[in-house]
Amino acid sequence: MRxxxxxxxxxxxxxxxxxxxLEETDHLFSCEYCRVKSFLISKDYFRYIIPDSAPGEKDLIYFPYWRFKGCLFSSTPRGIKKRILDISSKSLNSDNFPLSLGLRPQTQRLKFLSPDKKGLFLQPDVSFGDVLGTTTKRFRSSLPGPVFLNSFIGDTISMIYAPFYLQQGEVMDAVLNRVATTAAYGETRLEDYTASDPGWRIKFIPxxxxxxxWDIDGCRDSLAxxxxxxxxxxxQSKDRFIPLEFATMPYSQNNMLYLPFYRIETDISGLDLKSASDLIRLANLPRMVQDSCRKQKFYFWTPAFKIRPKELLGFATGLTLSQPQEDWHKDPPGQKTHPVTLSASDAAGLTKVVLADFLRPVSLLHNLRQIKIMPRQYLLVYLPFDSRGNELYQQHYRMRLNRNVLNYAAYL
Ligand SMILES: [Zn+2]
Ligand SMILES: [Zn+2]
Structure with a gap:
């Protein structure tokens, strides 16, 4: 894994x-020539192939790898630990092919897999969950004390097929044209493998x-x-489009940048967390529980854009503890907005990390696995950020952010 x-x-x-x-994070394609915009759609993850440079007419074998990027959040007695993952790993158990893709995807441009591609496509037998489980276990030993929860928030998850061919029983790398791995275990016999047509193609829809x-507005990596x-x-959720309720925190000042956040209504089992007063109790906040808090419904809040794990969790926990209550406008902001780039399902995955972040005393974390959080409804809320040079500042909720961090959100 590299x-x-x-x-x-x-x-x-x-x-x-x-x-x-295209970039692997693209969801909306705007043609520079004909100006037509299309969505890139798949019912699950995208699949790519690495183009081969095999000499002559070789019978190509395509070996599948999972590729994923994102952050693994682990809840420990000393707080939430974050680890960036950027990994490729075999999605088929075999000793005769390389463990990972190495640098191949960076040195070469990939293509989308398509049904007309000739070759023998080996069938994956390792699920993405298995790979993630193994990876999580490996990092486990570097963490202090018990781990109460692991949550992976993905930036990209895809499958990449790398080309190989056989030469005198040896597996040859069809990109570099050399023996693929020195760790090979005996002669490679194709009879030992199951091949099947992946039957997948990328869909473009207007x-x-x-x-x-009407024509829709969005950036290349927008999900909304x-x-x-x-x-x-x-x-956008996989191959569907779901209507999204949205709101804006009104602000009279000009020259603001509006950043999108999810307000998530959830059903929680295994923990009594329905109102703002429950939150005050469970987070041990130094606030008085007033009657109004008992009636005030509890929501999780998370950013709806990709940002470094530190800010992603920091803003999510900060806003969730604040429980913003405003007279939201039902209109989109009239000013500049930042695109929605974090999926609703990733935001939902983050809610339990947020809970682990504020739950007190720490002994309560032992119950985390029994607690279930089901998202019910999302409201997208735009909050205004004041730009001061390179800094973006949300006055009301005291969120601070360097603009470069926002523009360079390679991770997550
Ligand atoms: Zn075009
Ligand atoms: Zn419309």
């Missing part, structure tokens, strides 16, 4: 055929509002899109 950086994908515009280079058919015609917002 660390990798962002990968690039060669593709053609589905409308005019012009060549385009970027139009699902309600009124605004229609300015019918004033609606849509959240």
């Amino acid at each position: 660390r990798q950086s962002k990968i690039l994908i060669d593709h053609q515009c589905p409308q005019c055929g012009a060549p385009a280079v 970027a139009l509002c699902p309600a009124c058919g 899109f605004t229609c300015h015609n019918c004033n609606s917002m849509w959240l």
Whole structure:
């Protein structure tokens, strides 16, 4: 397993055929030539192949690897530990192929897998959950004391097929044209493997509002899109578009940047956390429980954009402890906004980390595994940030952020 950086994908515009280079985090494709915008859609994860440089007519074998990037949050008695993961790992048990992709995805542009690609595609037999479980176990020993919870918040999860071929019983790397691994265990016989057509292709669909058919607005890595015609917002989830309720914290000052946050209504079992007064008790906050708190419904809050794990959790816990109560406007902000780049399911995954972050006393953390948090409803709330040079500042909730950190959100 080795660390990798962002990968690039060669593709053609589905409308005019012009060549385009995509990034693995892209969700909306705008063609530079014909200006047509399309969504990139898959029912689960994206699948790529690494182009081969094999000499002559070789029978190519494509071996599958999981690739994932993101942050592993672990709850320990000394607080939440964060670890960036950037990994490729075999998705098929075999000693005859390399353990990881190494640097291949960085040195070469990938292509989307497509059904017309010829070759023998080996069938994965290791689930993404298995790989994550193994990885988590490996890091376990470096953490102090018991680990109450592990939660992986993914930036990207995909499958990459790497090309190989056989030469005198040896597996050859079809990118570098040399023996693939010196750790090979005996002769490689293809009869030992199951091959199957992955039957997958990337889908491009026109970027139009699902309600009124108008052109939709969004950035290349946006997961939520605004229609300015019918004033609606849509959240992409796998191959579906879900209407998203949204609100804005009004602010009279100009030149603000509005950052999106999720307010998440949840059903919680195994813990009595329904109101603001429950929160005051469970987080041991130095506040008086007033009658109004008992009636005030509890919500989790998380950023709806990718940002370093430190700020992601810091803002989520800070806002959740604040329980913002405002007269939200039902309109999108009239000013500059930052795109929604964190999925609703990742935000939901973060809620338990937030709980582990504020739950007191620490002895309560032993019950974390019994506590279930189910998201019920999301409200997207735009909060205004004042820009002062390179710094962004949210006065009301005292959130501070360097603009460079926001622009360079390679992780997460
Ligand atoms: Zn085009
Ligand atoms: Zn519309």
